[in-house]
Amino acid sequence: MGPHGQSPAGNHGSEERTESDGFHGEPIRSITLATEWGNFLSPRPSRAKASAMKRYSDFVDRVFLQEGLFRKLVPTEAADHDLVLRIRAADDATLSDGKTPGNPAAFALIRGGLFYAADAIHDAHQIFQDASGDLGSYWHGMMHRREGDFDNARYWFRRAGTLPFFGALHHTASAHSPVMARQLNWDPYLFTGECEQARFGETESLKELAALQRAEFEELFDYCWRQSALG
Numbered sequence: 459m460g461p462h463g464q465s466p467a468g469n470h471g472s473e474e475r476t477e478s479d480g481f482h483g484e485p486i487r488s489i490t491l492a493t494e495w496g497n498f499l500s501p502r503p504s505r506a507k508a509s510a511m512k513r514y515s516d517f518v519d520r521v522f523l524q525e526g527l528f529r530k531l532v533p534t535e536a537a538d539h540d541l542v543l544r545i546r547a548a549d550d551a552t553l554s555d556g557k558t559p560g561n562p563a564a565f566a567l568i569r570g571g572l573f574y575a576a577d578a579i580h581d582a583h584q585i586f587q588d589a590s591g592d593l594g595s596y597w598h599g600m601m602h603r604r605e606g607d608f609d610n611a612r613y614w615f616r617r618a619g620t621l622p623f624f625g626a627l628h629h630t631a632s633a634h635s636p637v638m639a640r641q642l643n644w645d646p647y648l649f650t651g652e653c654e655q656a657r658f659g660e661t662e663s664l665k666e667l668a669a670l671q672r673a674e675f676e677e678l679f680d681y682c683w684r685q686s687a688l689g
Contacts, residue, residue: 514683515555517548521572528672531653531664532606533577542578545569560687563590567597568686571679579604592618593682599646600674608654615646623681627674634669649674 513519521544526537536542550565553572559565570585579601586598599614624644632639641648649670652660656667 515553515557517552517555518568518572521545521575524576527575527577528668528675530577531656531667531671532604533579535577537577541576542573542581545572545576545578546581554686554688557688560689561685564593564682565686565688567593567682568679570597571675571682574601574604575675575679577604592621593678593685596621596646596678599650600678603650603653606657608650608657611650612647615650618646621678621681623677627677630673630677631670634673635666638670644674646674 514522521541524538524541529537548569550559553568554565566585567589570582570589573579573582573585574597582597582601583605586594586601589595589597595614596618599611599618602608602614603611620643628638628641628644631644637652638645638648649667652663652667653671656664
């Protein structure tokens with residue numbers, strides 16, 4: 459999927475807005491970063507923040523530093539519309555720091571992953587519905603789950619099968635969820651079922667599910683990045 463957005467004109471400064479936490483969430487306060495495009499790319503993040511994150515490309519790392527990512531299991535709108543515009547407009551060289559992917563099919567999923575992180579589910583859908591292979595199917599299942607389309611999510615997880623990153627994900631997930639810790643491996647069907655229960659009123663586990671959702675994304679995104687064989 460190529461870039462199809464335009465940069466916003468002018469500097470709109472910083473604005474205060476309300477985010478939602480959880481499934482549809484309790485309102486919490488946050489301050490957006492300045493929406494001028496130059497401020498997104500410069501200056502670099504603090505050393506404390508930068509040292510706590512995995513290193514991908516400059517652009518990708520900055521996307522992951524934005525506030526408000528992954529706060530909803532089923533988002534109804536993008537977390538930050540200006541961020542979505544930046545992701546649309548960034549070319550492949552910007553996403554990769556100018557490196558050439560040895561595996562273009564895996565790298566094509568990176569942009570979709572950024573849209574997914576920003577709760578831009580429609581944009582993510584446009585990429586994942588055209589992706590082939592097990593990784594594309596798993597992303598597709600995740601996307602349907604966040605749309606609240608749980609049966610379709612299960613269908614795509616069946617098509618994806620068991621993937622190589624499941625072991626690492628299960629290790630991480632076990633620290634957040636006693637239920638997941640009792641499983642032999644990461645279980646996307648179990649997680650989908652728990653999200654479905656939360657959709658219909660089971661709210662006690664929202665924080666746990668949000669942590670699992672983020673862990674799932676981080677392991678899959680990292681795996682896709684490494685599979686892209688940038689060099």
